[in-house]
Amino acid sequence: MEIRPILSTLRRHKLTASLLTLQVALTCAIVCNTVFVTSLRMARMNLPSGLAESELVMIDSTDLASGANPLVRHQEDLAALRDIPGVKSAAAVDALPFSGNDWSNGIQTKPNEPPQLSASAFNGTPEELETLGLHLIAGRSFLPDEYIPEDSAHGYTGIDHVSATIVTRSLAKQLFPGENAVGKIIYVGAGPTTIVGIVDHLLRPSLNQPDSVERSMLFPMLPDSNDVTYVLRTAPQDREQLLKTASDVLKKLDANRVLQNAQTFTQLRNHYFQRDRTMIGLLLASMLGLLFVTALGITGLANFWVQQRHRSIGIRRAIGATRGDILRYFQTENFLIVTFGVLLGVILAVGLNLLLMKHYELPRLPLYYLPIGAVALWLLGQLAVLAPALRAAAVPPVEATRSV
Amino acid sequence: MFGYYLNLALRSLKRNPALTALMILTIAFGVAASMTTWSVFRAVSGDPIPWKSSKLFVPQIDNWGPAGHGPKDTSNEPPDAMDYTDAVALMRAHRATYQSAMYQIGAPVLPQNPGQHPITAIGEAVYGEFFPMLDVPFKYGSGWSAADDEHRAQVAVISSHLNDKAFGGGDSVGKTLNIDGHEYRVVGVLGDWNPQPQFYDVVNTGGFSAGGGNLFVPFNTAIATNMINNGNTNCVDTPKEAGFVGLQKSECVWIAFMVQLDDAAAAQRYKQFLDNYTAEQQQAGRFNWPPNNRLRDLMAWMDYEHVVPPDTRISLYVALGLLLVCLVNTTGLLLAKFLRRSSEIGVRRALGASRREIYTQFLIEAGMVGLAGGALGLVLTGFGIAGIGWVLPRDIAALAHLDVSLLITTLVVAIVATMLAGLYPALRAAAVQPAWQLKSN
Structure with missing residues (x-):
């Protein structure tokens, strides 16, 4: 041409x-x-949240009786929830990926130095890892005697005494590049905390900072404020039914409370990305x-x-x-x-x-x-x-x- | 003569009906698509108060100086909240249309019904101007007056949520509420108002928070009754005195501030005022560094605080890019059509039409295309906005409003662009020369 x-x-x-x-x-x-x-x-x-998303349902419970001991309350609630047929495991937690409820702490690798970076804390009862379906890729899970209360009544000072933490692979790499992070000591609160394990993924409660969505760490701290989120793991097809049953069970156990945000994890994710x-x-x-x-x-x-x-x-x-x-x-x-x-x-x-x-x-x-x-x-x-x-x-x- | 040109234009446009339809449709599509997407994008881009966000500003004063920045921080940004001294000074100066200092409070509220347990209500201590500044809707009653601010009146505005909890709903204006051990008179109950992001206090709420915004009391009253700060406090040096009074005397920052400035000139004047104020503070020996202030409008402020994901704004430009391409497209088609008509112009000139008359004729023809495209675009935009409700979740669709001034701008741009295409x-x-054109044919 x-x-x-x-x-x-x-x-x-x-x-x-x-x-x-x-x-x-x-x-x-x-x-x-x-x-x-x-x-x-x-x-x-x-982005993978790290959780067994298709098997989880959640309910937020706010206890209105100010005199009750929240730790006891949570134990009773969890025991009742576990008795529901079809519940594989249950945990009380204070944060979840996409929940927006972010408690971030600065992390130092040496005491008395400015914090290197900050990461979101996930606290919960001993069944948390198993219920959420987190994959431990190194180290161990928390030991029973490592669990302490958050101490929400005194400004969440449990963080100053907590002895162990499990971090995400991404956070481990950022804190200790090229080294094995398991066994390393970090300073999140006042005292030293040992990294005892590493999970492959766990997204932060909100993804506002695009370059640090997996800066998450788990602590063996029991939620002890009046507000708590119960997470239940079950078969995918039983989720809707379980949400109804669980609300009834909790109401029957103690009517003086507010139940909110009863939803599946899939709904939470969908809502977050709407x-x-x-x-x-x-x-x-x-x-x-x-x-x-x-x-x-x-x-x-x-x-x-x-x-x-x-x-x-x-x-x-x-x-x-x-x-x-x-x-x-x-x-x-x-x-x-x-x-x-x-x-x-x-x-x-x-x-x-x-x-x-x-x-x-x-x-x-x-x-x-x-x-x-x-x-x-x-x-x-x-x-x-x-x-x-x-x-x-x-x-x-x-x-x-x-x-x- | 105008009627004659209209007639000529119609004839000419009828000669290529497909091309004419294409031009009109392209403009209409461009106007409608960009207006519809613009309105939706704006709704999802997190502008919580789109009709007013350009008039709301957040002043920042550098009361820390170079010591406030870490060794690695080279941005030289002032702190993102204010200390008590500066907040009160700015309120006293009262240089903006509306202004309010505010801090987060979390106070136990005793419900009226005996036997019910106290509730912790999270809210803000604000000035009375807060409510008109943010166009806060009231279900019952209203905000409080400047005199109430002045006299530290024990008045409160509560959310419908708190109203339901404390009084079981209904018009509670005039009732008293025990807040933090003091009796407050309820002067207003808010309508459905829980803006997300919670833009008036992004420093403390991180933008999104479900629990706040239930209780509003006068700033001065809260200070006088020792209602402590429930939000963040940042200090470079430890306060010299202990407690809440010590905090008020310190250079710690814990107060959010917002002003309404109605135009660019007002914003300019306010920035100047801030600089003068800090220069005075420098002369008085409080600051030993030159004024370093910021006055960001609400969207820039939320951007700076990373409340809105940064890539959201990009989408707005895609909508405008679409309109631009549509205009270029139509202009190209019009040019192709008009450039071919030199012989027709030659004939008209030879028959005695002046150049002016030729221009007028072409401008009218081009303008008609622009006008028709714009009008059709308006209709399509109407459909688009109505259609949003079908496609999008309700809370987003409800935010999608048509911006009238923008719409008019778009129409004018469409008509002017087509007319320019006709003029060339x-x-x-x-x-x-007409003779030359006639000959060349």
């Missing part, structure tokens, strides 16, 4: 062609970055809209050009050009315009990404997005131009003899 |  005649035609439609080029460029830049942002969000939504899902849907819809408009623009302009050049197409056909030549002419023309657009678009995409990185703490756009975006736009352009180009190819040679 | 070919064609 000879490109020079196409270029000279395009030169006569400089403004129109460059506007189409600009449109393709903008589309390329926006689509590349939108897909990137969407993929980041999706990755965040699919906004993200909406956002992803809208981003994808806008992106498809953008591609659609660009395709329409290409078709519209090509149609118009075909109509305008009816006579010259006829002349070309009359002097020997085949239908294929005409078809390829318009396809090549489109390819050239889209190519210019894509070249400009790649620069714009990188520029846009740099801007977003600067203002919105976004990571760098992986370079492989650019060729994929380019190919997508080439395909889109070719698809969009196909109908007008076929119409052009169908112009009969006799058109040359007709006057306009 | 007219300018070019009208510049050439």
Whole structure:
């Protein structure tokens, strides 16, 4: 295909062609970055929490009787809950991934130094690991004599005396890079705490800081405030039924309490990411809209050009050009315009990404997005131009003899 | 003449009905899609008070100086809360439309019914201006007056939730409530108001908190009755005196502050006032560093405090990018159409039309496309906003409002862009001698 005649035609439609080029460029830049942002969000939504998510249900209980001993209350409640048929295990906890209730503490690896980083604390009764389904990948679980109360009545000072902790793999790596963290001493409260085990995953209660979503640690501390969350593990199909039974059992045991947020873990996760899902849907819809408009623009302009050049197409056909030549002419023309657009678009995409990185703490756009975006736009352009180009190819040679 | 041009434009547009429809549809689609997504994005982007967030500002005063920053911290940002001295000074100066210092309280509330146990109510000690500043809805009664602030009146505003718990619901205005051992008169019961993020005090709530916002009492009353701070306290040096009074005299920061400034000029003046105030403090010897203040608007503040995920804002730009591409698209199509009409212009010029008349004709034709696209876009936006309720969860859909000023801007941009697209070919064609154009045909 000879490109020079196409270029000279395009030169006569400089403004129109460059506007189409600009449109393709903008589309390329926006689509590349939108897909990137969407993929980041999706990755965040699919983070493993570390829990046996499909088997868990939770109920928050707030005891209204201020005189009662919460530790005793929790023991009684748990005993009753375990007696419900179908309950594999039960625990009282003060935090869960996605619950939003975050208690973060600064961690020092040496005493009297500024804290290196902070991590979320998860406290619960001895069955916590087993109930949540956490995977211990090194070290051991907590020993019965390591459990102490949180001491919520005195500002949660249990943290100053707790002797053991289990951390996530990610936190262990950040605290002791390249070393075995099990057996190491850290300082979270006033006293030393030994890392006795490592779990593979445990997400923080809220994922606000994207680079530290797994800075979590478990403590052998018993929740002892009036507010507590009971977690029950059961078979996936029994969850809904269990929620009802468990509420009844707790109410019957002591009516002077408020039960809230009775839900499955799946519901908790869905609720946490509701906004993200909406956002992803809208981003994808806008992106498809953008591609659609660009395709329409290409078709519209090509149609118009075909109509305008009816006579010259006829002349070309009359002097020997085949239908294929005409078809390829318009396809090549489109390819050239889209190519210019894509070249400009790649620069714009990188520029846009740099801007977003600067203002919105976004990571760098992986370079492989650019060729994929380019190919997508080439395909889109070719698809969009196909109908007008076929119409052009169908112009009969006799058109040359007709006057306009 | 105008009617004649309208007629001409209609004829010309009818000549390529498909192209005309495409142009109008593209503009309509661009306007509708960007407006709909914009309104939804804004709802999910966590702006808790979208109609007013640009007027709400959080002042920050550097009362710590260089000592307040760790050795590694090079940002030179002032603390994100205020100490008592500065908060009271800013309240006394009263330079903004509305302003309120606030701190979190957690007080035992004794319900009226005997036999019921006390409840711990989490809330805020605020000034009376807090309620009009944040457009807080009331179910019964209202907030309190400046005089109540001044005289340390024992009045309280409670949430519907606390109203249900303490009084079993109903209009409780005028009833007394025992809070922290003192009798308070209830002056207002809030309507359904639990903004998430809890933007008025993000430092203490981390933005999202289900438990707070149930009790509001006057700031001065809370201070006078020793209602201690339930939120965070940050200190560089340990207070010299013990207890709550010691905290008030210290440079520890524990008070949130918010002001309403109605326009950019007011914000500029307020920033200047802050700088003057700290310069005075420097002269008085309290600070030995130059003024280092910030005045962020609410969204920038929440951004700074990492309340809203940073990538949410990006989505807003995607919506605008869509509109931009639609406009470029239509402009390109219009240009293609108009640039072809030099011969028609030649004929009209030869028949005696002036250049001005040519411009007018083309502008009207292009404007019609823009107007039709914009109008159709409006209709589609209506459908879009109505459709949101079907697709999205109710709490998000309820937040999705149409921004009228933005809509008008979009329409004007659409019409101006199409008219510019019409003007250029007219300018070019009208510049050439009519005879030459006739000949070249």
